[in-house]
Amino acid sequence: MLSSAALAGCVTPAVAPAQPSQEGAAPQEVTTLELWHFLTGAYSQVLDELSGRWNEKNPNYTLTVRAIPIAEFKREIATALAANTAPDIAGVDNPDHASFSALGAFADVSERFAALPGKEEYLPGPLASTMWEGKHYGIPGDTNTLGLYINVDLASAAGLDVETPPKNWEELTAWAEAMSKPENNVYGIAFSARQSEEGTFQWLPFLWQNGEDIATIDSPKAVEALSLWVDWVNRGLASREVINYTQGDALGQFSASAAAMTINGSWQIPTLRRAENPINWKVVELPYSIQPASAMGGGNWAIFATSSHIDVAWTFLQEFTKPEAVEEIYIPAGRLPPRRDLLRAGEPWKDDEAYQTFFRQLEFARPRGPHPRWPDISAAIQTALQQALTGQATPEEALKRAAETIRPLLG
Incomplete structure (x- = not known):
């Protein structure tokens, strides 16, 4: 070049x-x-x-x-x-x-x-x-950006009111727990953590919501943001297959009522509305911990x-x-x-x-970045997600390794 x-x-x-x-x-x-x-x-x-x-x-x-x-x-x-x-x-x-x-x-x-x-x-x-x-x-x-889609019927069956949706991580986890029905193969929440830009795109809002950024990706608050996802998977509130899900796959689980909620994008609205067997759904702003944030696509x-x-x-x-x-x-x-x-x-x-x-x-x-080495930065984040969600490393270990790759790139 x-x-x-x-x-x-x-x-x-x-x-x-x-x-x-x-x-x-x-x-x-x-x-x-x-x-x-x-x-x-x-x-x-x-x-x-x-x-x-x-x-x-x-x-x-x-x-x-x-x-x-x-x-x-x-x-x-x-x-x-x-x-x-x-x-x-x-x-x-x-x-x-x-x-x-x-x-x-x-x-x-x-x-x-x-x-x-x-x-x-x-x-x-x-x-x-x-x-x-x-x-x-x-x-x-x-x-485009991300929001939280909720299956209205599954929420109602769990005694939850979508007119007062979850506002923070604690409430979001409680909703996922209430709507998880392992006996019916229904998970509380679906998202994409695959080893691609989609995984980075979906996790960054949680990093930002907890007051951190790429430069502080191994801080305690950053570890807390990744631990949230790991906790959902380990407790069975989210499928272990999230490491392979595209955002389209996550929506597919949601539209099939195999996931009660999904973190997904604005571009999915027409897909849900054109579905052959549409579900009753509502989309709300992402719950957050410290400050509102979402990723921009x-x-x-x-x-x-x-x-x-x-x-x-x-x-x-x-x-x-x-x-x-x-x-x-x-x-x-x-x-x-x-x-x-x-x-x-x-x-x-x-x-x-x-x-x-x-x-x-x-x-x-x-926006993600802007940075001329963004593809390399994103790859390090993707690896951390995969390692933590599969149990190859703790969230702390995974993000420490990511930081060791990212910091020299930031200059």
């Missing part, structure tokens, strides 16, 4: 968008812009439709969109950077944004961002994920520093900031916008308590 200095040397001057040709004048050359992303399903289809509309409005430009499987995405980007064949725009997972920015791969758009209408509407967590060393290297594309948009069309690419990215984006992009894609004004503009969300719950939770959502 190119060094920061080498990438900076490849930057070519930005060009202003071409104007439509005058009658009788020679037609202007059509310029091609490339956008790469790893998104799938409805969002990928929405991007194809968006590019088509944009091309119609900007006949001197053709924006081509390429979807790359997420497992191959970073490798494809690295190869393109080394060969100086990077696209103009990329959609990246938010925890990866800082590593590319620190490398010099992304264009500094700080001046453009300063002039962006409504820039103050961005939620702090998504915006922070696009920044490195005080500068802007893109804009948030979409966002979603992706960002960035322009490569090597693009010859930075101004045009920036113009395209503003499609994600317009009021029309709610109906044209976010709702059909099943994603949440990272701006308060767009959240307010979503008529279908206005009276939807499930979505409103996540909107409130987003105010406390934090």
